[in-house]
Amino acid sequence: EIVLTQSPGTLSLSPGERATLSCRASQSVSSSYLAWYQQKPGQAPRLLIYGASSRATGIPDRFSGSGSGTDFTLTISRLEPEDFAVYYCQQYGSSPLVTFGPGTKVDIK
Amino acid sequence: QVQLQESGPGLVKPSQTLSLTCTVSGGSISSGGYYWSWIRQHPGKGLEWIGYIYYSGSTYYNPSLKSRVTISVDTSKNQFSLKLSSVTAADTAVYYCARVGRSRTFDYWGQGTLVTVSS
Numbered sequence: 001e002i003v004l005t006q007s008p009g010t011l012s013l014s015p016g017e018r019a020t021l022s023c024r025a026s027q028s029v030s031s032s033y034l035a036w037y038q039q040k041p042g043q044a045p046r047l048l049i050y051g052a053s054s055r056a057t058g059i060p061d062r063f064s065g066s067g068s069g070t071d072f073t074l075t076i077s078r079l080e081p082e083d084f085a086v087y088y089c090q091q092y093g094s095s096p097l098v099t100f101g102p103g104t105k106v107d108i109k
Numbered sequence: 110q111v112q113l114q115e116s117g118p119g120l121v122k123p124s125q126t127l128s129l130t131c132t133v134s135g136g137s138i139s140s141g142g143y144y145w146s147w148i149r150q151h152p153g154k155g156l157e158w159i160g161y162i163y164y165s166g167s168t169y170y171n172p173s174l175k176s177r178v179t180i181s182v183d184t185s186k187n188q189f190s191l192k193l194s195s196v197t198a199a200d201t202a203v204y205y206c207a208r209v210g211r212s213r214t215f216d217y218w219g220q221g222t223l224v225t226v227s228s
Contacts, residue, residue, distance in 0.1 A: 035214040037156075044205055044218035045156065051212045088156055092213035096171045098146075098158035 002027050002094040004101035006087075012109040019076040021104045023089035028069045033092040036065055036074045039103075040085045048087075049074060076106075084108050111136040113206050113219035121200075121226050127193040131206030131219060132186070139164045139184040144209035147180060147191045149202040150221070157202075161209055162189055196226045 003026040013019055023034070031052040037045035047056040049065035052072055062077040076083055089101040117129035131145070138145060146161035160170035162180045170178050179192040193200060203221040210216030 032212055035212065037215070044207075044221050045215070046218075047210075047214050047216050050210075050214045050216075056214075056216065090156075090214070096158060096173065097169055098171075098213070100156040100158070102155045 001096065002029060002091055002099055004089055004091060004099055006089060006101040006104045008104060009102075010105045010107060012107055013079055014109045015079050015081055017079050019074075019079055019083070019106055021074040021076075021087055021106075023067075023072040023074070023101050025070045025072075025091060027094065029072075029091045030093055031068050034065075034067070034072050035090045035092075036063075037088045037090065038083075038085045039088065045088060079106070111208060111217045113208065113217055115204060115206050115219045115222040117222065117224070119223060119225060121196055121224060122228050123197055123226055124195055127191070127196050127200060127204075127224055127226070129191045129204055129206075129222065129224070130188050131190070132188050133208075134187070136208075137184075138182060138187050138189065144169075144213075145182070145189045146207045146209050146215060148205045148207055148215065150205070151199075151202045159191065159193075159204075198226050200224070201226045 005024045007022045034052040036049040039045040053065045086103045086105045088103045112134045114132045121127045144161040147159040162168045177194045182189040205221045206219045207215040208217040
């Protein structure tokens with residue numbers, strides 16, 4: 001079973017700052033099947049990034065994804081007030097077919 | 110624009126079966142090309158994939174829940190459903206239905222429905 005670990009657990013930043021979120025897998029993950037989601041309180045998650053680095057429809061270009069193998073990164077170049085949320089990474093491919101990381105909370109410093 | 114909406118009881122007694130339905134609008138399940146999934150989120154916790162189904166009825170389940178889960182599809186109603194048997198308090202969660210899009214990501218989600226297991 002592939003386990004996804006996200007760090008840090010909480011990231012305290014100010015609007016305008018750069019956020020760097022890490023997702024590490026216990027085994028190699030195909031870059032084609034690594035995704036990132038944003039979730040705000042009381043809402044369903046929203047797909048941000050698929051295929052490790054491709055932005056989903058309508059996602060601003062301040063969001064970018066990178067990485068391969070076991071190490072993946074989500075970067076938010078300049079935090080906007082609406083970006084303060086919880087971010088999850090997700091992999092597909094190894095039993096169980098789908099796993100999510102535990103999440104990183106980005107909150108206002 | 111694809112939209113998904115979960116429906117079902119918000120309260121289920123321990124040992125009973127949790128049953129939820131997801132109604133899809135803005136797209137046809139039977140047109141193929143997509144899997145349809147259930148995901149849950151325990152209060153204040155992360156996301157857990159339950160399983161997914163294709164319009165043909167092919168299913169894939171999380172091994173940790175497989176013995177208790179059944180996902181089915183009704184293409185005539187453009188709906189798919191979740192049954193989780195022998196529930197306990199540990200099954201209390203927000204249950205989401207979602208479409209499985211490109212690269213096996215979840216690109217459209219329902220708003221989620223809280224199911225509480227309690228006597």
